[in-house]
Amino acid sequence: MEIIIAGAGKVGFNLARSLSVSHSVTVIDKNPSALKRMQEHMDILPVHGDIEDPLTYRKLINEKADLFIAVTDLDEANIVSTLIADDRIEVERKIIRLRNRFFSGSSIMEKLGVDETVFPLELSSRTVARLLEYPRANNVKRFPYTDLKLISLRIARDIPMEEIEEDGIAVVGIERGKAFLIPETSQRLEAGDLIYLFGDPEKIRRHCARLEEETPWKIRRCVVFGAGDLGVGIARVLLEYGLEVKILDENPEACLRADETLEGEAMAISCKYGTREIFEEENLGEADLMIAATDNDEYNIIKCLEAREHGVRKVLAINNEMEYYKLMHSLGIVVVRGPKMAAYHRILESIHSTRVLLERKYCGGEGTVFLRQVPEGTPLIGRVLKPPRLEEAKLLIVREEEIHRADAGDLTLREGDLISLFIRSDEEAEAERWFDGL
CATH class of the missing domain: 3.30.70.1450 (Regulator of K+ conductance, C-terminal domain)
Structure with missing residues (x-):
């Protein structure tokens, strides 16, 4: 595929690194150092310039692109760049990353012809919310x-x-x-x-x-370290579930903003010096769940360990850097993708998914599940599936919400069956070829 990425930040860098292995990738950014760093690590075409300036796209005029992805930190820049790309380039499909919650409930993106809209803050917050149902x-x-x-x-x-x-x-x-x-x-x-x-x-x-008998069966009291956008977003979700929430930050101004945004429903506490005494002073050890939601993974790990020492039985860290994922897990910390990690994985999943085949990542991206439903009138009906020749794979058929192993006898496919293939992510290409051959 011909792919254009607007933005060479962390999300753009990781997307380009993953996609440039098997696709032709162009990256647009006004930071020459960021583009140079990308060229040192991967095979890309760099375009230096402001993604909001139509002149930046002059080299791409009348070009064709299968995919345009706008992933800077600024909503306005992403929206404008998508409009310019649509005007200057023949684009098949557009994906945009946005922060503003307003857009998630509006039809603006549909009117602009955007195919996929990714809201990283919401993805991370809702992941935490799902854990409340399964503590x-x-x-x-x-x-x-x-x-x-x-x-x-x-x-x-x-x-x-x-x-x-x-x-x-x-x-x-x-x-x-x-x-x-x-x-x-x-x-x-x-x-x-x-x-x-x-x-x-x-x-x-x-x-x-x-x-798993160690963690509480029901969550009632929660502590959130970090009063930035993500911490406030998580606190808002916790409050929607009727939970008691305390939100802490070293920055007093961030606590004031959090208190205003949450309209006083959560207790915002300034721990200016980040001292361990805050756990005793505010009885934080009585919490059922502590969430470290800053953009610093090392700080998040430390706060989780401190919370566990003070009696909090379930601790959760936001993971912003891929290299910290395994460390967090090895320490027994529950890991939730941070906004940039969530955006990266969701965009990759969207790219590799089609109208027929759905892809989802798990285990920090090391595992992949592909799902394909058997529709009415397809030649698949009545066929017996032969598992793909992969070193590690589990092929399942979901029929009327019951799971059947595809290799357990001659199971013929029926309309409505859900073919589910679980693999290691390093075998994705072979798995996709197997699905293409069905």
């Missing part, structure tokens, strides 16, 4: 076409995998230490494993209750 889980993912969910949890004891799968739940991933694997049915699960379960959410909830 002992580490992550919860929902999918179209089905009510089944992908839920991860860290188990406290050894258990045969068959004990879970005989309940109609599929174990589709194991993170053990620094390794991620797609397990065989006979795999034994070990204490400390972070396991990924796909199936009926109520059945998974029962397994959460017996396999």
